[in-house]
Amino acid sequence: MKRTEPTWRIPIGILGLIIGLIAYGLVIARYAPELMSGWPVLVQTLVYLVLGLIWLLPLKRFLIWMETGRWG
Numbered sequence: 001m002k003r004t005e006p007t008w009r010i011p012i013g014i015l016g017l018i019i020g021l022i023a024y025g026l027v028i029a030r031y032a033p034e035l036m037s038g039w040p041v042l043v044q045t046l047v048y049l050v051l052g053l054i055w056l057l058p059l060k061r062f063l064i065w066m067e068t069g070r071w072g
Contacts, residue, residue: 007069009065009066009067009069010066010067013062013063013065013066014066017062020055021055024055028051032047032048032051
């Protein structure tokens, strides 16, 4: 079923996504360097790569909710 009316979930969802990503980035930027300062550069690179991609895991369900109002 195609949506014909605008919904409040899309702008609220986008704002929530931006706020969540900023918070996630700040937490990573604050704590990750302290924890990994003595690690080899290659290991740090892999950790940052994983941390940079891990936020994508809940994104599918979040986008479905924004579009339909259901989580699945």
